Amino acid sequence: MEIGFEMKDKMTIVHLQGRLDAETSPAAESQLLPRLSASGGNWLVDLKDLEFISSAGLRVFLMLAKRARECGTKLTLCSLRPGVRNVFEISGFCTIFAIEDSPAGI
Amino acid sequence: MEQILRYRVQNDFSALSRFLEELRGLPGYARLNERQAYRLGLVLEEMISNIIKYGYDDSKVHEIEVVIRWGDMKITVELSDDGHPFDPMRHHCPGSNSAEPLEQRPIGGLGIHLARQMSEEMTYRRENGRNILQIQIGGGVAGD
Numbered sequence: 001m002e003i004g005f006e007m008k009d010k011m012t013i014v015h016l017q018g019r020l021d022a023e024t025s026p027a028a029e030s031q032l033l034p035r036l037s038a039s040g041g042n043w044l045v046d047l048k049d050l051e052f053i054s055s056a057g058l059r060v061f062l063m064l065a066k067r068a069r070e071c072g073t074k075l076t077l078c079s080l081r082p083g084v085r086n087v088f089e090i091s092g093f094c095t096i097f098a099i100e101d102s103p104a105g106i
Numbered sequence: 107m108e109q110i111l112r113y114r115v116q117n118d119f120s121a122l123s124r125f126l127e128e129l130r131g132l133p134g135y136a137r138l139n140e141r142q143a144y145r146l147g148l149v150l151e152e153m154i155s156n157i158i159k160y161g162y163d164d165s166k167v168h169e170i171e172v173v174i175r176w177g178d179m180k181i182t183v184e185l186s187d188d189g190h191p192f193d194p195m196r197h198h199c200p201g202s203n204s205a206e207p208l209e210q211r212p213i214g215g216l217g218i219h220l221a222r223q224m225s226e227e228m229t230y231r232r233e234n235g236r237n238i239l240q241i242q243i244g245g246g247v248a249g250d
Contacts, residue, residue: 021147022155023123052144054151055217083144090223091216 002049003031010041013103017049020057029060036067036075043068044106048079053087065096078103108177109134117158117168117187125172126151134176145224145243146174146181152217153185153194153239161189161237180226181243186236193230194218194239 001024004015012035020028036043045064061077068075078100080088088094100106111132115125126147129135135143150172157170171186197218222228226244230237 021126022119022151023126052147054148055220056151056155058216083140086144087148087220090220 001028003028005035011106012039012041012043014043014045015049016045016047019052020050020060021052021054022056025056025060028057029063032060032064033067036064036073037071039073042074043076044103045075045077046079046103047077047081047084050081050084053084055091058087058091058093061093061097074098076100076106078106108175111172111174111176113172113174114169115154115172117162117170117189119155119158122151122154122158125154129174138176138181142181142243146176146183148224149183149221149241149243152221153241156192156194156217157185157187157189157237161187161192163190179244183241183243185239185241188236191232192237193232194222195228195230 001019002015002017004017006013006015014032016028018024043064065075067073076098079102080099088097088099111129111134113125113129115121129150130147135146138146154170154172162168168188171184173184173186175182221241224243225241227240227242229240232238
């Protein structure tokens with residue numbers, strides 16, 4: 001799992017690449033949560049290179065959503081691949097998150 | 107042509123990760139379509155994680171037996187473990203109620219729900235002190 005951060009205006013763009021599963025999720029969570037708390041601006045998480053997510057990875061997104069709400073940060077996800085989108089749909093997470101087809105919509 | 111793979115996975119998370127990685131490296135795995143490969147990976151991770159987390163009270167090493175049969179049209183997985191009796195078909199999945207507001211939603215608990223949704227069929231039996239779970243993953247070219 002590779003995590004990249006990019007600043008654009010005041011927005012943080014996060015790139016997740018690889019697999020967000022039982023093995024990689026704890027490290028991803030410990031990188032993302034403190035950063036979200038500290039960032040101040042809104043967040044766009046670009047998932048175009050995220051190949052796989054399991055419930056362990058959904059847990060990371062749920063933690064991020066709760067933290068974003070506490071911090072008043074707007075959190076948007078974009079560019080979900082079909083497999084990842086399917087997991088978001090089945091779990092009902094599509095209703096929790098603002099999801100865009102591409103980063104251009106933000 | 108059907109291929110049968112048999113593994114024994116110890117009940118710890120690093121053994122699970124090694125097993126899944128090895129599986130993904132097989133030439134047969136690369137030949138699965140994207141949807142089948144995703145579903146197989148998810149079902150194995152969710153159901154084996156669950157056994158590791160909740161199956162045992164002792165600190166002994168246990169082995170979870172995994173048999174995977176993959177053919178042209180479907181994949182079947184059989185998981186067998188000597189943990190507590192657990193029928194995932196009867197399991198209520200906390201967190202799977204998507205009508206619940208975010209603040210009230212429990213973290214986690216979604217794994218079995220996801221695995222069930224991604225399986226075409228799941229059957230459970232308890233036999234000789236073991237849980238035996240058979241899972242069919244469809245996903246020929248014809249889609250859902």
